[in-house]
Amino acid sequence: MSKVVVIGGGPAGCFAAYYAAQNGNDVILIEKNEKLGKKLYITGKGRCNVTNASDMDELLSNVMGNNKFLYSAFNDFSNKDVMEFFENRKTHLKIERGNRVFPKSDHSSDIISCLKRALDDEGVEIMFNSNVKELIYDHLTVEEKAEKIDPNSKYKKKKEKKKLDKIVKGVVLSDGSKILADKVVVATGGFSYQTTGSTGDGYKFAENVGHKIIEVSPALVxxxxxxxxxxxxxxxxxxxxxxxxxxxxxxxxxxxxxxxxxxxxxxxxxxxxxxxxxxxxxxxxxxxxxxxxxxxxxxxxxxxxxxxxxxxxxxxxxxxxxxxxxxxxxxxxxxxxxxxxxxxxxxxxxxxxxxxxxxxxxxxxxxxxxxxxSFNEAIITKGGVTVKEVDPSTMGSKVCKNLFFCGEVLDLDALTGGYNLQIAWSTGHLAGISC
Known part of the structure; x- marks a missing residue:
């Protein structure tokens, strides 16, 4: 059993933590706020546009850039899978104009409560009011370098543009304490609605291990x-x-x-x-x-x-x-x-x-x-961790072993209608199962 740390308790982070725990890992979810899903709570004017019920082509056509990167994530966990996840946990959904999917109650709090129950059921430890200061990482040993390519990946060595020569070991919290881990998932969100905690921390973590950040700007604003x-x-x-x-x-x-x-x-x-x-x-x-x-x-x-x-x-x-x-x-x-x-x-x-x-x-x-x-009025962030340095079949870093990214921290953004949350659910699921 591996120890997994997930940074960020938004939709992507919750799914990453849930599916990592479901696969038998010991999972800690670190959230800087006093509760999960603070930004999720205000989405869809408080109603939470969970996903969009359109077909796959329509979903991908509403992703503004890098939509090919999402083929694996969307196929592994589709909008139908998202709907089943909540329906199976008695959080019933409805489809409205434009195939937008909402909870029947029209309360985003019901979606967040469902996520919290799911995490509790899988024994995920949640650390509230906790802030990650930095990642702990080391350079790969000769043995680790020999095993650095995931044998299950669809992407061959020659497609890797950057040399994977680091390995994540855990995180350091703002109080100086350390949490060692076998795998770390960065699901810190973007830079929009900063009052909810989306302050760009994930970009700093990614840059520190050698990732390139595509310039961020407010989107859907x-x-x-x-x-x-x-x-x-x-x-x-x-x-x-x-x-x-x-x-x-x-x-x-x-x-x-x-x-x-x-x-x-x-x-x-x-x-x-x-x-x-x-x-x-x-x-x-x-x-x-x-x-x-x-x-x-x-x-x-x-x-x-x-x-x-x-x-x-x-x-x-x-x-x-x-x-x-x-x-x-x-x-x-x-x-x-x-x-x-x-x-x-x-x-x-x-x-x-x-x-x-x-x-x-x-x-x-x-x-x-x-x-x-400004970013404070932007629904999402355009830009972020370049997807060229992330394996689309695992959400794993091509720069630092055992490090994963999911959700809005990546250079992925879509139009309104539930598409951005679908990106979060799908990439979070993929990062979780890949741990």
Whole structure:
């Protein structure tokens, strides 16, 4: 029986600890907070979007980078396996729009309680309020080097780009105490929602043994908008609109259709969060142009006819008073102010040129993206431990023997919809069984 230390009590860490213990290991799970799953508790607005029930191709297509790395992990432990894990432990699930999977209770605490019971059942020792300072490692002996390649790995020696010449021996806690171990799993999460304990510790551990870290940036995060009028729309949600983001050189960077939300600082909502993950970090070094098509179902000619009908039905009304059937009340004064038409002008005095300019505004409501919001508002982190130095069939390090990584600490990120949690469950399971 091996002694295994798992660092981090999030979804990936809990699964790694559970499956390592189920395979007969003596497992210690070290969590810096007073309870498990502190970030998991707030996911899905407190409801916990456990996974996504789509097929494998759909799952992988929603992983933004390095999705091929996940083939083994997803095949070994699929979304169906995740659902069975909770259902078999009487934590019942439901499938909602977009194949999103939630607990029937709509309480993320039920998922966390289920994980805690599973860990207790397997005899996992959990150390709360404990912080790992560093990994203990040594250089491989001649005998260890001869055995360094996992005979069960699908990947041959020649594919290893870095020389595996270290071996992990345990961890040092912040109080200076040491815990020796045969295997160590790093499941410390990323750099988002730092108040939950995701402070990038795993990157430091990985770097110290020789791993390369891909630069991290906030992902699935709202945007700061330059225009002051956006603040007056705080709380307004727009559905069935389309979005287009352009570079300063007028290159299309992203487009989408769906839902968005105005906030006191800019914009958020599903489309915006997806955009933040699709656009490359270097593109945010400059201000970007955001255009919203408020009526994507209508081309300009059809929209013009629709506006004409509104004008004709309110022939003696002022421009500002005939738009109630076209836009939410909160948006009307903004649209009027951004147009070239005087708010008090009677609609029968509006020229065709003015009307066509108004059509273009509706199809291209302009905003300026100044920046992404901070890590504290990011759902996930883009970047992390490069997957080129991790064996995808085991989650084992190619740099340091008996060291494993899983979850958000790796350079893996996906769109919203349960895909990121699926990455955590699958990689955590694989790291656990590989111990």
């Amino acid at each position: 709202p945007f700061n908008i330059k225009e002051e009028w956006v603040k007056s729309l705080q709380g307004l949600s727009l559905k069935n609109v389309s979005l287009r983001i352009m570079s300063p050189k007028n290159k299309k960077l992203y487009e989408d259709f769906g839902e968005m939300l105005f906030t006191h600082f800019g914009v958020s909502g599903p489309m915006i969060l997806s955009a933040s993950s699709n656009i490359k970090p270097r593109d945010f070094e400059n201000e970007l142009h955001l255009f919203i098509d408020l009526k994507p179902a209508l081309d300009e000619a059809t929209l013009d006819k629709r506006i004409l009908r509104e004008f004709e039905s309110g022939i003696n009304k002022q421009f500002k008073n005939v738009l109630g059937h076209l836009f939410p009340t909160k948006l009307i004064p903004i649209i009027v102010n951004l147009s070239t038409i005087d708010a008090d002008k009677q609609v029968n005095d509006i020229s065709r040129v003015e009307r066509l300019d108004f059509v273009k505004l509706i199809k291209n409501l302009p905003m300026t993206i100044v920046s992404k919001r």
